[in-house]
Amino acid sequence: MAPTHTDLIPTLVAFIGQADASDAEFNTLALRLFAHQVQHNAAYGRFCRARGRLPATVRHWQDIPAVPVNGFKELTLSCLPPEQCERMFSTSGTTRELKGRHFHPDLAVWNASMRRHFADCVGPLPMRMGLLFPSEAELPNSSLAHYLQLALQDHGLPGSLHTWNAQGVDVPALLALVRQAQAEGQPLALLGATYSFVHLMDAAEAGTNLHLPAGSWLLDTGGFKGRSREVPMEAFYAQLSASFGVPRERCLNMYGMTELSSQFYDAGNAVVPSIKRAPHWLRTRAVDPLSGRSVPEGQPGILVHTDLANFNSVTTILTEDVGIVRADGFELLGRAEGAQAKGCSLAVEDFVQAAQA
Numbered sequence: 001m002a003p004t005h006t007d008l009i010p011t012l013v014a015f016i017g018q019a020d021a022s023d024a025e026f027n028t029l030a031l032r033l034f035a036h037q038v039q040h041n042a043a044y045g046r047f048c049r050a051r052g053r054l055p056a057t058v059r060h061w062q063d064i065p066a067v068p069v070n071g072f073k074e075l076t077l078s079c080l081p082p083e084q085c086e087r088m089f090s091t092s093g094t095t096r097e098l099k100g101r102h103f104h105p106d107l108a109v110w111n112a113s114m115r116r117h118f119a120d121c122v123g124p125l126p127m128r129m130g131l132l133f134p135s136e137a138e139l140p141n142s143s144l145a146h147y148l149q150l151a152l153q154d155h156g157l158p159g160s161l162h163t164w165n166a167q168g169v170d171v172p173a174l175l176a177l178v179r180q181a182q183a184e185g186q187p188l189a190l191l192g193a194t195y196s197f198v199h200l201m202d203a204a205e206a207g208t209n210l211h212l213p214a215g216s217w218l219l220d221t222g223g224f225k226g227r228s229r230e231v232p233m234e235a236f237y238a239q240l241s242a243s244f245g246v247p248r249e250r251c252l253n254m255y256g257m258t259e260l261s262s263q264f265y266d267a268g269n270a271v272v273p274s275i276k277r278a279p280h281w282l283r284t285r286a287v288d289p290l291s292g293r294s295v296p297e298g299q300p301g302i303l304v305h306t307d308l309a310n311f312n313s314v315t316t317i318l319t320e321d322v323g324i325v326r327a328d329g330f331e332l333l334g335r336a337e338g339a340q341a342k343g344c345s346l347a348v349e350d351f352v353q354a355a356q357a
Contacts, residue, residue, distance in 0.1 A: 190244070
């Protein structure tokens with residue numbers, strides 16, 4: 001009998017809870033999820049059949065067909081009917097833009113994934129926290145808002161709070177939190193969108209002391225996608241470290257996507273680009289976007305992530321990010337441009353045509 005989503009949830013939570021996983025264990029579970037998704041995810045099943053890639057012939061996780069990330073905007077990619085899902089996370093964008101949607105029948109797997117890898121990579125914990133992002137109540141369809149709520153709920157010491165209002169970062173509230181930490185000599189963690197840190201540093205008056213006590217750390221995520229002002233990563237982390245008095249080794253970055261159910265972290269940004277590291281239930285390769293073939297080791301390509309926590313949608317996603325895969329993770333080089341961007345666009349067209357056929 002084919003597994004149902006209720007069968008898969010305890011299996012995945014247990015897998016995430018393991019200390020590690022061998023290549024064989026990862027492959028076995030990836031193929032099990034692939035068979036489930038081909039059978040129950042109608043659009044993805046049509047795409048795989050058009051490609052001639054089916055459970056009877058696919059033997060390795062690297063051969064599982066990847067869905068272009070923008071496919072989440074074009075089609076409903078869900079094994080369960082959306083109305084039966086507990087939660088839907090959507091990508092950011094203006095009201096006129098088509099947003100990607102990721103449906104979750106149950107948040108048990110998503111939460112287990114976030115909690116395990118966050119605790120392994122971020123810290124020290126627990127910590128008083130300031131969140132430079134709206135609350136989950138304000139943005140119920142934001143995966144980042146939910147992520148930060150879990151971090152606050154699990155590891156935030158008394159006095160932790162969201163420093164956000166209708167205008168963006170609540171600068172007075174944030175400064176009050178910083179001054180309290182300075183007065184008490186207690187470390188503080190600031191977590192939020194990359195651009196929120198830029199806004200805060202811009203808004204702070206010249207001469208404002210933002211330096212945090214020893215042991216503090218910062219976590220940014222999201223980069224500058226869709227923003228009118230971009231800051232080169234080297235300049236951003238140099239300014240971040242200087243403004244808050246936090247060593248660049250403690251200026252952490254989380255790389256995540258609404259279309260994934262897991263996150264990547266680096267070990268600080270003393271050197272950029274830093275190496276983004278995945279948990280044992282998430283693997284990455286770099287490919288040519290048109291052929292889907294892996295590029296030679298050490299060469300830049302479009303990143304493809306296989307996330308086993310994506311049990312209800314598709315495990316394998318073709319991003320629009322360029323990176324170099326290393327032995328211990330990958331270097332994120334930026335967004336696809338030129339021929340690579342064109343290849344990603346053509347991959348989306350191919351996917352939509354095949355999935356709708």
